[in-house]
């Protein structure tokens with residue numbers, strides 16, 4: 001609490017801005033949950049404060065898509081985990097968070113809650129916030145009929161409530177995240193009518209991609225350093241996230257970041273006092289290139305049509321089919337947000353995600369291998385008989401062309417290939433005989449290696 005208080009004062013003095021009072025009030029109102037309250041883990045990151053929000057006042061948050069985001073102070077972070085519960089990984093995520101007394105928000109899927117209702121109850125029992133993320137995680141809410149979207153939303157809520165049992169109304173927060181962040185006006189309007197808050201995010205760690213846990217860590221920290229605060233979107237269904245999370249949390253602690261736990265306002269629990277400006281877009285740092293939302297977002301998700309309902313066996317595929325999000329903007333409305341776009345150096349990042357070439361790339365087709373052997377044999381015989389490699393090649397060409405698996409190109413391709421092989425053979429012979437390779441009628445060849 002003292003640390004937060006000092007940060008408030010320092011930030012407001014530095015910026016000379018409007019919200020000093022609100023910030024300090026938030027300091028005083030927010031329940032204390034410092035790292036020192038983490039039994040057995042005196043050096044834990046902990047949860048610095050609880051932020052109570054009213055979804056009706058702020059129906060859409062997250063600077064990746066909206067004008068508003070959570071009213072966080074500098075160096076404050078909100079952790080969110082999507083797509084669970086999947087016991088194999090969600091339980092590990094819970095253990096990691098518990099070991100550091102960190103509270104987070106989980107956007108659960110209805111079908112996953114049906115498969116693992118005890119997993120949902122574990123989230124509740126650990127004191128985390130539970131939101132929903134549809135029943136089947138369709139990656140098409142930006143273009144599906146609103147009736148169908150409503151069904152996805154409603155069934156997802158019903159499934160998670162069924163898992164929670166009697167106290168579902170108290171345990172389930174009216175927080176919702178659209179799968180793939182594939183927003184649509186009609187979906188957002190329906191959620192607002194239901195009194196629900198749509199959560200986008202402030203930054204990602206790309207943990208749904210097939211990247212290493214080290215890369216997940218790097219992206220999380222680099223993007224956080226660029227924004228200085230915000231909502232981090234992760235998934236509790238991937239091994240790479242489990243592997244990256246301890247290091248992320250430890251670095252948050254080391255770099256002076258603080259975890260904020262977000263809960264929804266109720267009759268008994270009024271919202272944390274804030275000023276409207278605190279909810280507006282975080283000012284982008286000076287070193288970040290920005291553009292206008294949302295013509296071409298810099299995050300991509302899959303969209304190969306609506307995915308089938310997830311099962312435990314195929315769930316890793318849910319968020320792993322990349323496509324661009326391309327929701328058209330209603331230009332009759334004023335632009336909602338400025339979209340911070342992190343410019344990342346290309347080659348070194350690309351190298352991290354480029355696929356390794358398959359073994360098949362380097363394999364020579366069986367038929368071609370036989371022809372090449374024949375050519376090589378003919379060339380050697382020709383040389384031994386005093387015939388030039390070119391003549392030997394010409395003699396064997398018809399057989400090669402007819403045997404090629406690619407008749408149209410086989411002649412030229414194989415001839416080139418043979419020429420190289422024959423030259424290699426000649427050089428070898430010349431080298432063995434002690435004669436210079438330049439005795440050939442061709443100029444000396446610079447050896448080139450195609451990898």
Ligand SMILES: [Zn+2]
Pocket residue numbers: 082083133137179180319
């Ligand atoms: Zn998701």
